[in-house]
Amino acid sequence: GDAQTLRSSGRQINVRVKRTNNPPPGQVDKRKATDTEEEDDQSEKKYRKCEKAGCSAKYPVCFASASERCAKNGYTSRWYHLSCGEHFCNECFDHYYRSHKDGYETFASWKKVWTSNGKSEPSLKAFMADQQLPYWVQCTKPDCRKWRQLTKEIQLTASLAATYRCGMKFNNIKVSLNMKIPLLFFLLLKRVAEVSDTWWHSMLILPPLFKESPASPFLAAYYPDCVGMSPSGSPSTASQTELRADHCRTVQPQIPGLCPYFQPFYQPNECGKALCVRPDMMELDELYEFPEFSRDPTMYLALRNLILASWHKNCKEVLTSQKCSLHIIVRGLVRVRCVHEMDRVLHFMTRKGLINTGVLAAPRPLLPERYRSKNVIIIGAGASGLAAARQLHNFGTQVVVLEARDRIGGRVWDDTSLGVTVGRGAQIVNGCVNNPIALMCEQMSIKMHKLGERCELFQEGGQATDSAIDKRMDFHFNAILDVVSDWRKDKSQSQDLPLGEKVQELKKNFLQDSGIQFSELEEKVLQFHLSNLEYACGSTLDQVSARSWDHNEFFAQFSGDHTLLNKGYWVLLRKLAEGLDIRFKCPVQTVDYSGDVVKVTSRDGSKWTAQKVLVTIPLTLLQKNMIQFIPPLPERKLKAIHSLGAGIIEKIALQFPFRFWDKKIQGADYFGHIPPAPEKRGMFSVFYDLDPQRKQAVLMSVISGDAVPAVRDMEDKHVVDECLKVLRELFKEQEVPEPTNFFVSHWSKDVWSQMSYSFVKTAGSGEAYDVLAEDLQGKVFFAGEATNRHFPQTVTGAYLSGVREASKMSSA
Numbered sequence: 001g002d003a004q005t006l007r008s009s010g011r012q013i014n015v016r017v018k019r020t021n022n023p024p025p026g027q028v029d030k031r032k033a034t035d036t037e038e039e040d041d042q043s044e045k046k047y048r049k050c051e052k053a054g055c056s057a058k059y060p061v062c063f064a065s066a067s068e069r070c071a072k073n074g075y076t077s078r079w080y081h082l083s084c085g086e087h088f089c090n091e092c093f094d095h096y097y098r099s100h101k102d103g104y105e106t107f108a109s110w111k112k113v114w115t116s117n118g119k120s121e122p123s124l125k126a127f128m129a130d131q132q133l134p135y136w137v138q139c140t141k142p143d144c145r146k147w148r149q150l151t152k153e154i155q156l157t158a159s160l161a162a163t164y165r166c167g168m169k170f171n172n173i174k175v176s177l178n179m180k181i182p183l184l185f186f187l188l189l190k191r192v193a194e195v196s197d198t199w200w201h202s203m204l205i206l207p208p209l210f211k212e213s214p215a216s217p218f219l220a221a222y223y224p225d226c227v228g229m230s231p232s233g234s235p236s237t238a239s240q241t242e243l244r245a246d247h248c249r250t251v252q253p254q255i256p257g258l259c260p261y262f263q264p265f266y267q268p269n270e271c272g273k274a275l276c277v278r279p280d281m282m283e284l285d286e287l288y289e290f291p292e293f294s295r296d297p298t299m300y301l302a303l304r305n306l307i308l309a310s311w312h313k314n315c316k317e318v319l320t321s322q323k324c325s326l327h328i329i330v331r332g333l334v335r336v337r338c339v340h341e342m343d344r345v346l347h348f349m350t351r352k353g354l355i356n357t358g359v360l361a362a363p364r365p366l367l368p369e370r371y372r373s374k375n376v377i378i379i380g381a382g383a384s385g386l387a388a389a390r391q392l393h394n395f396g397t398q399v400v401v402l403e404a405r406d407r408i409g410g411r412v413w414d415d416t417s418l419g420v421t422v423g424r425g426a427q428i429v430n431g432c433v434n435n436p437i438a439l440m441c442e443q444m445s446i447k448m449h450k451l452g453e454r455c456e457l458f459q460e461g462g463q464a465t466d467s468a469i470d471k472r473m474d475f476h477f478n479a480i481l482d483v484v485s486d487w488r489k490d491k492s493q494s495q496d497l498p499l500g501e502k503v504q505e506l507k508k509n510f511l512q513d514s515g516i517q518f519s520e521l522e523e524k525v526l527q528f529h530l531s532n533l534e535y536a537c538g539s540t541l542d543q544v545s546a547r548s549w550d551h552n553e554f555f556a557q558f559s560g561d562h563t564l565l566n567k568g569y570w571v572l573l574r575k576l577a578e579g580l581d582i583r584f585k586c587p588v589q590t591v592d593y594s595g596d597v598v599k600v601t602s603r604d605g606s607k608w609t610a611q612k613v614l615v616t617i618p619l620t621l622l623q624k625n626m627i628q629f630i631p632p633l634p635e636r637k638l639k640a641i642h643s644l645g646a647g648i649i650e651k652i653a654l655q656f657p658f659r660f661w662d663k664k665i666q667g668a669d670y671f672g673h674i675p676p677a678p679e680k681r682g683m684f685s686v687f688y689d690l691d692p693q694r695k696q697a698v699l700m701s702v703i704s705g706d707a708v709p710a711v712r713d714m715e716d717k718h719v720v721d722e723c724l725k726v727l728r729e730l731f732k733e734q735e736v737p738e739p740t741n742f743f744v745s746h747w748s749k750d751v752w753s754q755m756s757y758s759f760v761k762t763a764g765s766g767e768a769y770d771v772l773a774e775d776l777q778g779k780v781f782f783a784g785e786a787t788n789r790h791f792p793q794t795v796t797g798a799y800l801s802g803v804r805e806a807s808k809m810s811s812a
Contacts, residue, residue, distance in 0.1 A: 047074070052081035054203055056194065060087035064132050066103055067095040080125060084203045085191035085333050088128055097124050106131075110232060118231030119223045129206050130232055133331035136192075138339065139166045147192045147336055158212075158326040195336045198292075207298030208338055209233075211329040215309035217255045218265050219279050227279040228302025230330075255313075261438040261560060262312040265305070274556045274790070275434040279305050289348050303328075303338060303345045311355040316443050318362050319355050321346045347371070351810050353391065353803035358440045359575040365396025371810045372396045373611045377600050379588050379627070380616035382410025383569070383795050384783040386576040387802030388614050388809075393580060395810055400608065401580060402600070404587035404752045408577050411618065411753050412795060414568035415743055418655040419696045421568040424745045425756070426795045429565065431558025436799055440572045441565075448563035449669075449692040456665070457528060457672040460729035465525060465674060473518075473525040480506050488547040496763045499549050500541030503530070524674045531681040534705035537759045538647020538793065541705075544759055551766030555790040564669070566692060569795055587752075591615065592630040593779045612779055612809050616802070619772075619786040620646040620754040629780070640771035643764035644786060646755035647793070648748050649704045650711065652723055653690070655741040656697040660734050665689070673726055682707035684726045699727075708748065716744040757793035758786040773801070781805045 050057045061073040069091040076089035096103035107127055114122040114130075134149050135156035144166060150156060194200055209225055211233030216224075224231045250267045252260075265279045277283060282290070282297045286304070293300040306327055311319050321342040328338045350356045350366050365372070376392055378385045381403035389399045407413075413424040421427075429448065432438040441448055457465040483506050484499070507526075511517065518526065530541065537544045565572075586606070591613055592599040598613045617627065622641050633641075665671050670688045675681040682705030690698045701723060703711055711719050720742050728736045747753050760766060769789035775781045783801040791797030 048076060048079060050079045050081050050087055052203070052205075054084075054199070055081055056084050057081075057087060062087060062089040062092055063134060064088040064092040064095075064128065066132065067091040067101075080128075081203075082125060082129055082133065082205050083333055084194055084200060086133060088132070093124060096127065114231045116231075117223070118225040120225045120231075125205060129332060130209065130230055131331075135331055136333060136335050137161055137164045138336075139164060141165055149188060156329055158329070161326045161328075191333060192336055195333050196340055201292065201299070201337060204334060207296055208302060208330045208332075208334040209298070210302050210306065210327075212327070213302070213306050213309070213329070214313060214327055215265075215279070215305035217253055218309050218312075219305065220253055221251065221268050222279060228298050228305055233329075258313065259438070259442045261432040261435065261442075262315075263433050264308045264312050272556045273433065274431070274558045275436075276556070277304075277308070285352070286348075290344075299334075299338060299341065300345065303342060304349065307342075307346055307349055307355060315358065315439060316360075318360060318366065319346070351395075351807050353800075353807060356394065357391065357803060358436060358443050359390070359572065360394065360443065361390075361579055362394040365394070367395045367810065369396070373809055374398065375400070375610045376612045376614065376809060377402060377598070377608055377610040378614045378616065379591075379600070380410060380784075381405075381408040381577065381582050381584075382616055382784070383412060383573060383798040384785070384787075384802035384805075385410075385614070385616040386573055386580070387799045388616070388783055388806045389580050389582075389802075390576045391803055391806035392809065395806070397810075399581065400610075401582040402586040402588055402602065402608070403582055403584050406584050408582065409570055409573050410616075411747070411756065412569045412573060414570040415653070417743065418653055418698050418741050420691050420698050421566065421570075422651075422653045422690055422698065422700055422743070423565070423568050424651060424743070425747070426569055427565055429563045429796070430794065431560055432563055433558060433560035435558050435560075435796055436803075437565075437569075437572070437796055438563075440575070444572070444575060446565075446567060446571065448561075449566050450561045450563050451669045452667075454668045455670050455672050455686070456668060457525065457674050458730045459521070459524070459674045460676050460726070462730055462732040465521070469522060469525060473522050474529065476510075477526060477529040480510070484546055491547055493547065493763050493765055496545050496547040498542045498762045499533075499537075499544040499546040500530075502546040503541065521674075524676070527675050527678050527681045528672060528685060531675065531685040531705060534682055535649060535685070535702055536793075538649055538704070538755075538757050539645055539759050543645055543761055545762045545764050548760040548765050551760060552790055552792055554766075558791070558796065564688075564690070564692065588627055590628045590630060591780060593776055594630055598779050612781060614781045614783055614802075614805055614809070616783045618646070618753050618755055618784065619644055619758050621752070624754075629776075634776070637771055637774065640768035643761060643768045644772075645759045645761040645764075647757050647759045648708050648754075649702055649756045650708055650747060651700060651702055651745045652684070652719060653698060653700040653743050654720065654723065654739040656699070656739055657737050659694065659697040660731060660736055661687075661689070661699070662694070664731060664734070667694070671730075673730060679706070681705060683710070684723050687727075711744075712748055716742070719744045759793070773804075775808065781809060 047059050050060050059073065060079045062070050063086055064070065065072065071089035071091055076091060078090040079087045080093055081087055095101045096107040098104060107124065110127050110131055111122040114126070120126065134152065135154065136147050136149055137156060137160065139146050139148060140163065146166065148166060209230040210228055211230045213229050215227070216229060219227050219229070224233065250270050252263060252267065263273065264276060266273065266276050279301065282293065282300060286300065287294050290300055307319065307324055310324055310327065324346060325339045325342050328335055330338065347367055351371060356362070356366055372395055375398040378389050378399060378401045381401050385401055386408060389401050392399045411425045415422045415424050429435060429437045432448065438448065457470055459465060480503055484502055487502070534541055537549060587603045588600055589603045590601045593613070597609045597611060600608045600610070600613060615627070619641065621627070623646065670686055672686050673684055675683070675685065683703060684701040685704070686702060688700045690700050720739065724736065747756050760768070766789050769787060769792060773782055773787035783805045785792050785794060785798040785801065788797035788801040791800060
């Protein structure tokens with residue numbers, strides 16, 4: 001630093017310089033510091049080496065040349081170290097630092113901008129690094145790629161970096177220094193070569209702060225120097241200053257052209273948002289991968305934030321280190337180091353699925369060969385299997401997908417027979433902010449339909465429920481669940497109870513303690529809310545753990561709009577599957593991982609071998625040992641498999657000749673059905689209008705809880721008749737016609753599913769999801785919604801589990 005004590009030894013060195021060339025007549029030798037240097041070829045010249053411990057510069061050169069008395073490559077009373085190749089002399093320090101010197105006003109003006117916009121100290125070293133160091137740029141000629149130092153007159157821009165070639169001119173000004181001077185060429189080459197050394201970064205006095213970073217509009221509420229950007233690069237506006245001072249308000253930046261669901265960075269006072277990073281802190285996995293940045297993460301944060309912002313600004317093209325490096329605008333040799341580090345950071349983020357993910361098909365491998373397995377077999381072509389296959393294929397790995405069915409999708413199955421797309425499985429996206437489903441829709445320019453919040457509840461008989469009663473019972477229902485949350489805090493797994501039992505107990509206690517009695521209608525409304533809870537869990541509440549029913553809520557969840565995929569999930573999964581090697585009607589019988597390679601055998605006797613295998617079959621099939629593992633699965637994993645429940649819901653969709661519900665529903669996306677009795681709850685509790693354009697007449701409803709086994713053995717026409725009875729009760733004053741077409745799902749009878757989604761059974765815990773996700777000897781991996789503790793029960797969770805396992809297989 002500036003306050004280093006001068007040591008008595010090594011302060012100055014006398015070197016004999018033999019001069020073999022005199023300057024031409026009329027030209028002044030710039031290396032002469034004083035007139036006392038005689039023409040004698042054997043005269044002595046004094047030097048002072050850099051006193052920064054570990055600095056390799058024995059004969060520093062001043063980069064600033066600001067003062068007329070600049071030492072240049074001669075003697076100065078003190079050298080100021082910025083890096084092992086960049087120093088400025090004491091004369092140039094005085095030129096800016098002393099108030100009577102010509103450069104003081106320049107420094108003072110910069111200091112004013114810096115202090116108004118940043119938090120770090122506006123030291124003279126910071127000024128020199130931010131304003132006076134020369135820029136470095138790399139030649140774009142494929143057969144050159146050498147680094148050149150720009151002249152002082154040239155300001156580096158992304159466009160210049162993209163087009164620079166050695167020797168080029170800009171407005172008749174030479175862009176870079178003359179490399180034909182042998183000594184200068186040698187010194188600059190040596191300085192650039194040193195930048196790649198591992199120790200070079202540790203000798204930086206100041207971290208790099210980028211100017212004009214693509215991350216800047218995302219991070220307006222942060223002090224720039226806290227997130228790897230220069231305070232002088234984008235002067236503060238009044239609104240930005242206000243945002244930084246207001247710690248109680250969160251305002252998402254409005255960036256033209258950016259999908260509103262893309263919010264990759266936490267704002268200063270935000271928390272609990274899924275797939276979001278703190279722009280001013282490294283995550284644990286980042287610290288593990290890049291321990292050298294743990295002491296000062298600024299360089300890493302600057303690069304990571306730039307990459308994330310660039311990806312979200314254009315997620316339809318593969319993001320490369322070359323594209324990102326163009327936007328590294330920072331002075332000094334540190335730019336060379338940043339470009340050097342860019343590959344590592346970008347490969348890490350690609351591997352993790354933070355960028356270069358979704359439905360993109362990479363034209364060439366995205367990762368170096370060291371990250372690629374020779375070959376991988378994936379069992380199952382559902383959302384998780386296709387996600388992993390797409391990632392690994394893009395990484396450059398040879399992938400074969402074995403699918404038991406004759407189609408992709410697994411538990412995602414879209415039906416178009418009713419005039420609109422209806423998901424027999426999933427079709428709704430719950431929470432779109434940072435959701436990878438929203439990312440894929442953006443990549444394919446697919447518009448999602450935002451579901452409105454209004455859901456009017458109708459009783460059998462046709463009466464609309466008073467909104468005050470609805471709100472009151474919603475409050476009581478959530479209050480009961482809050483008490484369940486308090487109750488479980490000190491309970492072990494052995495003390496767990498079924499959620500249904502605990503809810504009834506707490507309801508009874510509340511009514512006794514308060515003296516309140518719910519009316520008959522209020523009881524029915526409460527049953528409606530319990531029905532919705534059974535829909536969310538995929539099971540009757542007497543099987544669900546009261547202690548762990550909402551275990552995933554302890555983790556950051558997806559927020560924002562709930563949307564309907566008008567075109568269904570299949571359009572996304574088909575895009576994921578493009579170009580992949582998928583073998584249909586290939587049910588797997590055994591997975592033998594006892595040897596060096598994994599052997600997979602199908603039911604028809606076909607055999608495959610691979611370095612690694614990913615199993616993505618539904619939980620039910622694991623519970624029923626549909627695949628034989630050799631050796632058998634560990635006891636720990638088997639216990640976890642059976643501690644989770646295989647939830648089941650069914651769907652019914654009806655197409656009518658006209659939209660009889662329009663007048664009563666008044667444009668709402670869905671409406672509720674109050675069950676007439678507790679034993680009827682779960683039977684068509686909510687109806688969804690599946691045509692946002694309000695042209696087709698299609699309604700879809702869900703069967704959940706105890707209603708599922710009640711309809712399991714019914715004929716489809718019988719189920720339709722039961723549904724029509726309900727609709728005719730809800731719309732008594734209108735004609736409800738016979739449907740022209742319909743379908744009823746039968747997931748419980750689907751041999752390759754036998755379920756909808758998982759839940760935690762009584763005496764189980766959310767940890768089981770993590771155990772299911774554990775690999776076997778680095779050879780057999782597992783994915784699927786039942787392996788995703790953070791986002792179970794969703795297509796999003798399944799997709800992300802596939803991305804997770806692709807990352808693991810590329811690291812193992």
